Amino acid sequence: MNPAASESVRHAVRVDSALAGARLDQALAALLPEFSRSRLQQWIESGQVLVNDAPRRCRDKVWDGDAIRLDALLAASDACTAQDIALDLVHEDAHLLVINKPAGLVVHPAAGNPDGTLQNALLHHAPELAKVPRAGIVHRLDKDTSGLLVVARTLAAHKSLVEQLQARRVHREYRALAVGELVTGGRIDAPVGRHPTQRIRMAVVPHGRPAVTHYRVLERYPGHTLLGVELETGRTHQIRVHLTHLHHPLVGDRTYGGRPRPPRGCAAELTLELQAFPRQALHAIRLGLNHPASGEAMVWEIPIAPDLEALLDLFRREAKVGTDSP
Incomplete structure (x- = not known):
């Protein structure tokens, strides 16, 4: 760790009778609510917390x-x-940011994407985010998924948003263009984990983490369906994996869906656009949560990304042609 790039955190607190007998990590989380319990546990285990001038373990009372x-x-x-990378800000206040992430923008630096990410852009827009874990990013969207993403601007906001996500109180709704004609909506309750043989993929596996996705039919087109999808959990690639599990993968999803499947006899323009569509047809359209400072229920909704909307317009035209045909 580079001390010059870090900030000292010093607190002295005393246990009262209400916390007597509690675990050290539990008591400290109650006494210092601005820090997450996991962060406090890390500090305890690394010897940066002393009780009566002696190091203790998290489980010590x-x-x-x-x-x-x-x-x-x-x-x-x-x-x-x-890095000076443009951000599409949907909402900004002293506690949080809501971003409309474009397709193609990676959220965190990683192997193959060392910079040019949303995290780089956030640190330029709000330098104080350097003091918040992962520059305040509490959930993610895949590189080629577009739409709404919330960022915590303070440690207290970070703790609140993480707790809301863990308690499943953050409402996330998507628009998804799936291959195949679904008749009705439903609920997918199937555990998601790493694919047993293809390590870059996720899959529905018996010992995966619990994952629940709700979906409803919004529009039907020849050979395809527009879905409204809501997440109850937030596993890696969850929507993509769950819809593939139903044998209705997302349009443009080369990892899970394979080649494009233009409807038989459709217009040449639609065939070309389907074949050229460069990403999974998935857009985070609506986001709801309780404001971390005021507790007020807040909801944001944005239009469907232009590239996906253009593809949907072609499908609507195709569906109309099929309806008008004798």
Whole structure:
């Protein structure tokens, strides 16, 4: 860790009778609610928390009158450099940002994408995000998924949003163009984990993490269906994997869906656009949560991304032609 790129965090607190007998990590989370429990656990395990001037373990109990001292370093996001990359801001205040992420923008730096990411852009737009884990990003969208994503601007907001996500109180709704003609909506409850043989893919596997997706039919086209999809959980590639599990993969999803499948006898323009569509046809259209400071219920909704809307217009024209045919 580079101390020059970190901020000292020092707190001295005392356990009262209400917390007597609690685990150290539980008591400290109650006494210092601005920090997440996982972060406090890391500090405890690394010896940066002392109880009565002695290091303790997370599971050790504390008692009335115990003096707890935290002396830690809050690492800045210096592994990720600020870059002047345009952001489409849907909402901004002192506590959070809501971003309309375009398709093609990677969220976090990783192998193959060391920079040019949303995290780089956020650090340029709001340098104080260097003091928040992952520059405040609490959930992600795949590189080629477009739409709404929330960012915490403070540690307190980060803690609140993470807790809301864990408690499934964040509402996330998507538009998904699926291959095949679905008759009705439904609920997919199928565990998602790493594919047993293809490590870059996820799959429905018996010992995966619990995953629940709700979907409803919005529009039907020749050989395809526009769905409204809502996440109950947020596993990696969850919507893509669950719809593939139903044998209705997303249009443009080369990882899970294979080659494009133009409707038989459709217009040449639609065939060409389907074959050229460069990404999975998935857009995060609606986001709802409780504001981390005021507790107010907030909802944001944006239009479908232009490239997906243009493809849907071609399908609507195709469907109309089929309806008008004698």
